[in-house]
Amino acid sequence: MGSLSSRLVGRGVAQEPVRDCDCRKRKRSLDCQCDSDADEEQETLLNTPRRKKLKSTSKYIYQTLFLNGENSDIKICALGQEWNLHKIYLCQQSGYFSSMFSGSWKESSMNIIELEIPDHNIDTEALQVAFGSLYRDDVLIKPSQVVTILAAACMLQLDGLIQQCGETMKETIGVKTICHYYSAAGTYGLDSVKKNIACRSWCTTFIVDHTCFLLQIEKKSNLGLMKQLISSPDLFVMQVEMDVYTALKKWMFLQLVPSWNGPKKQLLTEADAWYSKRRKDLGDDITFLESEQGAPFAFVFRHLRLQYIINDLASAKIIERDAIVPSEWLTCIYKQQWFAMLRAEQDNDMGPQEINKEDFERNSMRCGRKLVKDGDYCWRWTGFNFGFDLLVTYTNRYIIFKRNTLSQPCGSSVSLQPRRNIAFRLRLVSFDNSGKVICSRTTGFQVLTLEKDQEHMVLNLDSRVLIFPLYICCNFLYTSAERRVENEGQSDNASN
CATH class of the missing domain: 3.30.710.10 (Potassium Channel Kv1.1; Chain A)
Incomplete structure (x- = not known):
């Protein structure tokens, strides 16, 4: 066998002998390339900013x-x-x-x-x-x-x-902090916080767990807070105005009997029993708010919207039975409501023509409803609403008002005037577990004209992500304000 070189030559592959100088040249070339790469890498490192976490x-x-x-x-x-x-x-x-x-x-x-x-x-x-x-x-x-x-x-x-x-x-702000915060804001002069609580937060917090809310309010020191709550047009009333009176009655009992620590379900029963005993002690000539014990709370009860409580027979009977509210207050309210109903039926009062925000906020009926889950709902708020039977429907994420006159049985007598106006504001709100508002929507103040059995879609929630339970609260004004100047002029002409 010949050598490897002779075999390669024999197969036609020419090979030159490897020279030592060529290897050295290639090595130097590679070394130069490596040195160049290293220099470039070092240059990059030197010019790249580095962050080191130092204590601020x-x-x-x-x-x-x-x-x-x-x-x-x-x-x-x-x-x-x-x-x-x-x-x-x-x-x-x-x-x-x-x-x-x-x-x-x-x-x-x-x-x-x-x-x-x-x-x-x-x-x-x-x-x-x-x-x-x-x-x-x-x-x-x-x-x-x-x-x-x-x-x-x-x-x-x-x-x-x-x-x-x-x-x-x-x-x-939440159910557990609201009263403590309100008191502290007043003590330390944080007017902006106090106003924020009074104007917005507790008006909605009240409906989440109003018994818990009532238990927190300290005696006398927060009478002003309760007065603002009761009088606020933004108060979320989750049924009808009668529920505000009931809550206020329980609150006053808790202030006068601070030792009470029974279960929440027994609060109203025990409060009624306590007022009944006071009523027997006072006799028939004096109501509780006229007594020495009740007098400090009278200015809070003054802000109840009694005109929407006595419109329901069962509620009116409870008010009379409790004998908490002075009879002079009720006499005035009965007269006012009687004339309002006469105007609606005999003077062709079609209802509000435009929004008078001050009158609306002071005199509107507040009522509400809780929708536990999504679905179809239809309801009416009880009480005589001046011949205006209003049906409220929630379906397919629409809220619809309908003036009911003929097509469905009516809970009370209704007006058959061709057109009736109603001023309203509707609000929706959802809460998290702490009672904080996480979703809200409002129609704003509106005047709606409805013909007989006409319905109107007032709010479209189809594009909204709703969180249930959903609380719906409405303010309604069914009659226009009394035209005092015009009436006085007519009386003077009649006398002449």
């Missing part, structure tokens, strides 16, 4: 100066605790300490300050948060601590922390 200045200041107390020049003592702080931070952000350390106050030259805490709402945790806020940009406030922190912030005059407490309260 705020966190560093909070940890080092506040928590560790380094370089402290003032010690604050309160409620058995001590804080090593810094005058410059106290004076720049706290009006309380700025005044203390300026002028001729003795504390201006002291290194240890004993703080007196006159407010029982302030505790050590609240002071820890308040002092800590001087050293950081943001503060996390738990809803369970917001009132105590607000108290501390107000005492120390920390404007930024006060504002943050107010925003936290607005965002976390």
Whole structure:
């Protein structure tokens, strides 16, 4: 056998002998290429920014100066605790300490300050948060601590922390916090929070669990809150106005008998029994709100819309039986309603011609309905509504009003006028488990003209994602305001 080279030559494959210089050249070429790639990679690394997570200045200041107390020049003592702080931070952000350390106050030259805490709402945790806020940009406030922190912030005059407490309260209003927040907002001068609660939040919270709501309202200190609730046109009434009277009656009982702690289902029964005993003690000549016990609550009951309670026979009998409301109030209401019905039937009062918002909000009937799940519903709200039998239908995510006169049996006498007007506002709302509104819709204020048995679609919810249970609340005004000036002129002409 010949050599490998001779075999390759014999097969016609020519091969030149490998030279050592060629290998060295190729190696140098490869080395140069590698060096070039390495230089490019190094250049890229040098010019690519790198992020290293460093502790922020705020966190560093909070940890080092506040928590560790380094370089402290003032010690604050309160409620058995001590804080090593810094005058410059106290004076720049706290009006309380700025005044203390300026002028001729003795504390201006002291290194240890004993703080007196006159407010029982302030505790050590609240002071820890308040002092800590001087050293950081943001503060996390738990809803369970917001009132105590607000108290501390107000005492120390920390404007930024006060504002943050107010925003936290607005965002976390619920059944369990609403009364506590309302009282605190009044105590510490947060008018915006108080207005927010009074005008919006508790008007809807009331319907979720009104017994829980009633149990929270402190005696006398929140009479104003209940008065605003009862008089508000935005109050969600989930049946009819009579339910507002019933709730108010239970609330007054809870204020006068604070020791009561029975089951919620027995509250009305025991309240009625208690009022019955008071009625026997007072006799027939005086109602409960005219008595010494009931007098402080009279101005709250004044804001009941009694005209829509006495329109139902069963409700009117309960009002008379309870003898809580003074008879003079009822006499005035009976007269007012009688004339309103006469105008509707004999003076051809077609109802409101246009929206007078002030009159509507003050005099409209408030009623509501809870829809547990999606489906088809049709109902009417009970009571004599001035010859206007209104059927409300919820079907296929439409809400429809129908003026019922002939096609269906009517619950009471109805007007046969060709056209009737009705002023209304309809609202829908859904809540989460904490009672916070998560979905809402309204028609706004409207005047609707309906002919006999005519129906009208007032709200289309087909494109909306609805969450059940769904609460529907309506305000209605069936008759126009009494034309006092015109009537007085007619009377004068008749006399002449």
